[in-house]
Amino acid sequence: xxxxxxxxxxxxxxxxxxxxxxxxxxxxxxxxxxxxxxxxxxxxxxxxxxxxxxxxxxxxxxxxxxxxxxxxxxxxxxxxxxxxxxxxxxxxxxxxxxxxxxxxxxxxxxxxxxxxxxxxxxxxxxxxxxxxxxxxxxxxxxxxxxxxxxxxxxxxxxxxxxxxxxxxxxxxxxxxx
Amino acid sequence: xxxxxxxxxxxxxxxxxxxxxxxxxxxxxxxxxxxxxxxxxxxxxxxxxxxxxxxxxxxxxxxxxxxxxxxxxxxxxxxxxxxxxxxxxxxxxxxxxxxxxxxxxxxxxxxxxxxxxxxxxxxxxxxxxxxxxxxxxxxxxx
Numbered sequence: 581x582x583x584x585x586x587x588x589x590x591x592x593x594x595x596x597x598x599x600x601x602x603x604x605x606x607x608x609x610x611x612x613x614x615x616x617x618x619x620x621x622x623x624x625x626x627x628x629x630x631x632x633x634x635x636x637x638x639x640x641x642x643x644x645x646x647x648x649x650x651x652x653x654x655x656x657x658x659x660x661x662x663x664x665x666x667x668x669x670x671x672x673x674x675x676x677x678x679x680x681x682x683x684x685x686x687x688x689x690x691x692x693x694x695x696x697x698x699x700x701x702x703x704x705x706x707x708x709x710x711x712x713x714x715x716x717x718x719x720x721x722x723x724x725x726x727x728x729x730x731x732x733x734x735x736x737x738x739x740x741x742x743x744x745x746x747x748x749x750x751x752x753x754x755x756x757x
Numbered sequence: 758x759x760x761x762x763x764x765x766x767x768x769x770x771x772x773x774x775x776x777x778x779x780x781x782x783x784x785x786x787x788x789x790x791x792x793x794x795x796x797x798x799x800x801x802x803x804x805x806x807x808x809x810x811x812x813x814x815x816x817x818x819x820x821x822x823x824x825x826x827x828x829x830x831x832x833x834x835x836x837x838x839x840x841x842x843x844x845x846x847x848x849x850x851x852x853x854x855x856x857x858x859x860x861x862x863x864x865x866x867x868x869x870x871x872x873x874x875x876x877x878x879x880x881x882x883x884x885x886x887x888x889x890x891x892x893x894x895x896x897x898x899x
Contacts, residue, residue: 588875600870604767604784607863613871631779638783642791651795652802654831664831684834700871753795755802757831 583696583738587615590734597734598702603645611650612750613700617730620691620703640689643682647701654757655746660715665757670724671715676740677727678749683709692727694740695749702740704730772861785860793841794833801830801848810848819847 590597599621601614616624624641628634646666647653653666662668662681670677670692680691680703688709693702705727712719731740746754770777804810816826821843829840845851 584873588873591874600874602869605788605860605863606865608866610866610868610870613874626780628780634778634780635783638780639787641780642784642787645788646791646795651791652798664828664834666832683832753799 583735586735586738587696587702591615601644601648601703603649604641608645609649611699611752612648614644614648615696615700615702616644617702617704620706623706636685636687636689639685640682640691644680644691644703647680650753652753652755653750655749655754656757657744657746662757668757674742675728676742677724677731678740681709690723692723694727694731696735696738697741698747698749699751702731702734704734768861790833790836794836797841797844797848798830800845800851804848815844815847819843 587598591600595618597618598615599618601616601624602610623637624644626634626637628637643666654664656662656665656668657673659669659671659673662679664683665681667678667680670679675694677692677694678701680693680701682689682691689706690709690712691703691706693704696702705723707723712723714720741749743749746756767781769775770781801810801815805812812826812830813823816823819826821829828834829836829844842852845853
């Protein structure tokens with residue numbers, strides 16, 4: 581069974597594990613694929629506990645859709661150096677997990693996942709940036725453990741795609757940060 | 758390409774004149790910022806690829822430190838109208854022409870996901886979580 585078969589299995593049924601993120605405005609171009617977990621879908625769809633979170637979720641959706649629409653994104657392939665990049669490879673790099681960094685407005689949000697293939701990102705978990713503390717903290721390790729566990733649960737025999745160049749992950753409109 | 762015109766529930770408050778939910782206002786704010794970023798950065802990368810401009814050249818042209826320019830080109834996070842103007846002028850000697858079009862009644866594109874995705878219609882991002890909670894806004898897409 582290929583990873584595509586597994587993804588299709590997770591998309592199916594009345595309580596799917598994964599959802600296809602599509603732009604909400606009709607007519608927007610769809611260039612790349614993003615699959616999001618139930619956890620991220622819940623954040624995007626609401627209900628939200630307050631207006632601040634509602635607004636933040638709206639911003640996050642637009643940031644995630646930028647990936648789907650094939651907009652320019654900066655990708656960092658060196659862990660701990662992502663700074664202002666749209667997405668960055670996490671440590672250990674050999675595992676192939678990335679975070680998408682929705683930095684503005686504060687509080688920033690990090691969405692964690694990996695590429696199942698070029699131009700297809702599977703987003704599995706999310707966290708506000710602040711509670712994670714500095715890189716290497718226990719909270720970061722816990723969050724990293726959460727995304728790796730989710731990946732293993734959904735794709736037991738497949739690891740996220742790895743590579744040495746931006747083009748290994750995104751075929752166009754992406755640059756190395 | 759075949760297209761169809763459909764009014765989406767996502768845009769229902771915009772169409773009806775009702776108060777627009779906060780999430781949707783925020784979505785369009787960020788969407789605009791991302792689109793402007795894509796537009797400007799694409800211009801820069803085009804010039805850079807053609808060998809007509811480097812980051813250092815651009816920084817010099819608009820009197821910014823290279824590290825400031827790098828931040829601007831990596832993320833639109835702290836862009837202002839002034840940033841946008843400086844970058845466009847410095848990159849290609851252009852300015853934005855104001856133009857807006859309705860978000861309503863746009864044709865739906867036929868391509869919604871790669872052909873290998875089989876169950877997309879059953880689990881696109883609009884499917885769950887429809888409740889009447891005060892901060893819930895359903896994001897139906899079609």
